[in-house]
Amino acid sequence: MKTKPTAPWQILDDAEVYSAPPWIKVHRQQIRLPNGRIVGYHQIVLPDYAIIAAQTADGKFVVERQYKHGIGTVSLFLPGGVIDHGEKPQQAAKRELLEETGYKADGWREIGVYVSNSNYGCGRAHVFISRNARKITEPNSGDLEDMEIVLLDAPSLLRAVRSGKFMSLSSVAAALCALNHRS
């Protein structure tokens, strides 16, 4: 069923209206819709980030329990973080796993790239899987990221997702992508 043609919007004008470098930029755009109507719209530019489903040799996923300010409480998360300027997504994934958990892993593979907000953008999530994760050092992720590390096998990870123990959209998406991945 096709209701109307689906066509990209045309950006007539684009102005930065707020910026907190290097983290946040808000743009206000003037848009011409496919039907000719002109509307105002925003784009929110946040850094792209990597999020990692790393499994130990015995199949356990490396999970974090921590406070995150966007959530406002303690929750479970998969490891992850912002891709630095000039860094490749997989480099960021390896760096973040090591910094946050002290784990190193093999067999890295990007299994999806998803836009955080389909209206405003808000950065893209690069979802990675990796295997043979093992602790090689102590975590060193800075004082914004105090956390506990928890190891969950696949059934426990799925149960934790189903029972709402992960409160972040990217962690839930990445956990389910990894659990439903067919290599």
Add this chain to the structure above:
Amino acid sequence: MKTKPTAPWQILDDAEVYSAPPWIKVHRQQIRLPNGRIVGYHQIVLPDYAIIAAQTADGKFVVERQYKHGIGTVSLFLPGGVIDHGEKPQQAAKRELLEETGYKADGWREIGVYVSNSNYGCGRAHVFISRNARKITEPNSGDLEDMEIVLLDAPSLLRAVRSGKFMSLSSVAAALCALNHRS
């Protein structure tokens, strides 16, 4: 393994630095971390939204194919949209399904609520499942939302997710939540 205590951050000051009512507010906060260090941080307030995995009586999911400006191209999406002021999440889910697709459904159930961005907030996704979806009218979602409706059975939905045909984090999360839901 516990590296350091996980404790909420204390908000010492909070100032709105950009606002485009009723859609976007950006706040700059002064934060005291659990270790006493004081840092600046942002919160981005976007509306909460509903996202819907609705299945027809013969088990097909109601999927949309459309352009979204945050993605910048045409992609598959699950139906969904912003929860209006004063509206309950489930009311919004029913309204958005009807407006966007012309479908009505039964057996509504919220199976998860997830924060879009664990650092900045960016609104919460309320994930709904429903069944017995049937077309009762023509879509009427306004000229920002030209789209096609596609019906996908569960294996096809999973294949579409795995092959990257859904480019939005909330659609991928909601599709996999629905496929992995155990009622």
